[in-house]
Structure formats: C-alpha cells, structure tokens
Amino acid sequence: MTARVVVVGSANMDxxxxxxxxxxxxxxxxxxxxxxxxxxxxxxxxxxxxRAGADCHFLGAVGLDAFxxxxxxxLAAAGVGLDGLRRVAGPSGVALIAVDAAxxxxxVVAPGANAHFTDLDAIDRDLIAGCDVxxxxxxxxxxxxxxxxxxxRxxxxxxxxxxxxxxALPDELLAGxxxxxxxxxxxxxxxxxxxxxxxxxxxxxxxxDVPMLLDTLLTRVPRVVLTLGAAGAAYAERGGLRLEVGAxxxxxxxxxxxxxxxxxxxxxxxxxGRAIEESLRWACAAGAACAQHRGASSSLPVxxxxxxxxxxxxxxxxTA
Ligand code: RIB
Numbered sequence: 001m002t003a004r005v006v007v008v009g010s011a012n013m014d015x016x017x018x019x020x021x022x023x024x025x026x027x028x029x030x031x032x033x034x035x036x037x038x039x040x041x042x043x044x045x046x047x048x049x050x051r052a053g054a055d056c057h058f059l060g061a062v063g064l065d066a067f068x069x070x071x072x073x074x075l076a077a078a079g080v081g082l083d084g085l086r087r088v089a090g091p092s093g094v095a096l097i098a099v100d101a102a103x104x105x106x107x108v109v110a111p112g113a114n115a116h117f118t119d120l121d122a123i124d125r126d127l128i129a130g131c132d133v134x135x136x137x138x139x140x141x142x143x144x145x146x147x148x149x150x151x152x153r154x155x156x157x158x159x160x161x162x163x164x165x166x167x168a169l170p171d172e173l174l175a176g177x178x179x180x181x182x183x184x185x186x187x188x189x190x191x192x193x194x195x196x197x198x199x200x201x202x203x204x205x206x207x208x209d210v211p212m213l214l215d216t217l218l219t220r221v222p223r224v225v226l227t228l229g230a231a232g233a234a235y236a237e238r239g240g241l242r243l244e245v246g247a248x249x250x251x252x253x254x255x256x257x258x259x260x261x262x263x264x265x266x267x268x269x270x271x272x273g274r275a276i277e278e279s280l281r282w283a284c285a286a287g288a289a290c291a292q293h294r295g296a297s298s299s300l301p302v303x304x305x306x307x308x309x310x311x312x313x314x315x316x317x318x319t320a
Pocket of ligand 1: 012013039041044095258259260
C-alpha cells in the first residue's frame with residue numbers, strides 16, 4: 001500500500017548565489033551564478049517524500065505574491081496534496097543562500113507567510129490523523145508544530161521531527177516525538193551542549209561526540225537519527241539498538257536540501273515499514289543524490305534515482 005505522509009512546515013523561495021568562498025561577518029565576496037528556486041524545509045521534504053513514492057500532503061502557508069504562485073506550482077507538479085495550503089496577505093518566505101566551491105552553504109531565512117501559519121483546523125487534524133507519518137521541522141511557529149504533534153498522537157500517526165533549524169525545544173513538544181532527525185549542530189543545541197567544550201572529558205567537542213549526543217538526546221525522545229553529512233548517519237533507540245551507516249560517495253556540487261531529501265525519504269521508508277538499516281541507507285542515497293545537483297526542490301531525487309544509487313552503493317555485485 002502507498003505510504004501516506006503529511007508534512008506540516010515551511011515554504012521559501014530560495015535566492016541562491018554561487019561563490020568561491022563564503023563571506024565572513026562584515027565581508028563582501030563576489031559570486032558568479034544566481035538561481036531562484038522553490039525551497040523551504042517543509043516544502044522540500046514534502047516534494048522529497050512525494051518523489052520518493054509517498055502519497056504526500058503539505059500543510060503550510062505562502063504569500064499572495066508571485067513567489068507564492070511559484071511555490072504552489074512546484075509542490076503541485078510533484079503531486080503533493082495542497083488542500084491545506086494557505087495563501088496569506090504579505091510576502092512568501094524567502095531564503096538567501098550562498099553556496100561555495102566545496103558545496104557548503106550559508107542560509108538566512110525571512111519567514112514571511114510561514115510566520116502566519118499559526119493554527120490547524122479540524123480538516124488539517126483529520127488529515128494528520130489519517131496519515132502513516134507526520135513530518136515537521138522548525139521553520140514555522142512551534143505552537144503549530146505542537147498542534148500537529150497532538151493531532152498525530154490522537155490519530156496514532158508516527159511523528160518524525162526534523163529539528164531544523166537548530167533551536168532549544170520544550171520537553172512537552174519533544175515528549176510526543178517518535179523519531180528525531182538532527183544534524184550535529186542541531187543535536188548539540190537540543191542536547192543543551194552548545195557552548196560546552198568537552199563535557200565528558202574524552203577529548204571530543206560535543207558536535208563530534210556522536211555517542212554522547214545520542215545518549216543525551218535519548219533522555220528526551222525514544223529514537224534519534226543523527227545525520228553526519230558525507231559520512232552517513234547514526235541511529236539509536238532506547239533499549240539499546242545502535243547502528244551507523246555510511247553514505248554513497250558522490251561528487252557533491254550543492255548540499256542545500258540534502259538533509260531534506262534524507263528526511264523525506266526516511267519518512268517514506270519508515271511509513272512503508274522497512275527495516276531501520278535499510279531505511280537509513282535509502283535515506284542516505286536520497287541525500288547523496290540530492291547533493292549532486294544545484295538548488296533545493298530542483299535537486300530532490302525521484303524513487304528510481306534513489307534506488308539506483310542505493311543498489312550501486314549497498315548491494316553486493318557479483319564479480320565477473
Ligand atoms: O534545508 C534547505 C532549506 O533551508 C532551503 O531550501 C531554505 O529555504 C531553508 O529553508
């Protein structure tokens with residue numbers, strides 16, 4: 001049966017400049033290429049889940065401007081259900097992004113319409129309760145995320161929270177989460193360890209101390225996926241299971257939305273009931289496929305691309 005995924009989150013128009021190096025505070029650098037492409041962590045993850053094979057719905061808000069039309073068009077073209085998309089007065093969310101020659105990025109978001117997405121109605125709550133997986137991020141007001149989590153709890157829908165961008169969260173919100181997906185920076189903030197140098201004295205800074213991050217986060221949620229960029233991902237759950245998977249090696253040109261591709265694919269694999277190791281590898285393949293292309297929504301892979309990279313990287317090949 002097709003996995004049903006609902007994303008409650010943000011949509012932004014990404015204004016992207018390629019630059020040899022990222023600017024430091026107070027510095028101006030001259031870039032070269034420019035790209036305007038639909039993005040936003042919520043919309044990216046919705047498009048990622050739809051392209052990965054889910055019946056996916058998006059609850060969010062865009063402005064009554066041309067960017068709003070384009071964001072809506074992008075989601076619709078990916079086959080994402082948009083009955084819950086709000087059009088609100090004022091501008092759509094915008095993200096200013098610089099991408100350097102090493103494929104790393106800097107992002108600043110002006111939330112625009114996303115900040116006005118403050119309420120879920122009864123239809124939204126029924127939709128959430130009827131899906132297999134709810135997927136949220138933190139680019140919309142936390143109250144809306146909390147309402148979505150409560151609706152999912154009531155409906156028995158699995159709750160996946162990608163706690164990005166990094167921010168501290170109250171225990172009440174995290175208590176409802178089934179699976180937390182974070183990168184090392186986000187994990188450090190959620191663990192309350194940003195600013196700490198080496199709290200357990202093992203010579204590792206908190207962001208690099210994967211076992212400590214997992215242990216600390218498991219005191220707040222039952223399952224954690226820690227994304228490790230090109231190194232893959234680590235998983236831990238209360239009760240003991242831990243595993244780490246490597247990512248397929250690829251030539252990365254832009255890592256923007258690679259985490260969204262990973263999270264969207266992971267939500268689909270989870271909803272399909274696939275084993276955790278296979279799900280993590282499939283999600284890593286989605287993230288790696290995404291990093292090979294420029295832009296956010298423009299680089300999110302379809303199911304066949306994920307499968308091909310997964311097979312190439314993880315399936316044993318008979319020798320001739
Ligand atoms: O995760 C990448 C996304 O972060 C970009 O598309 C940008 O809009 C910001 O939300």
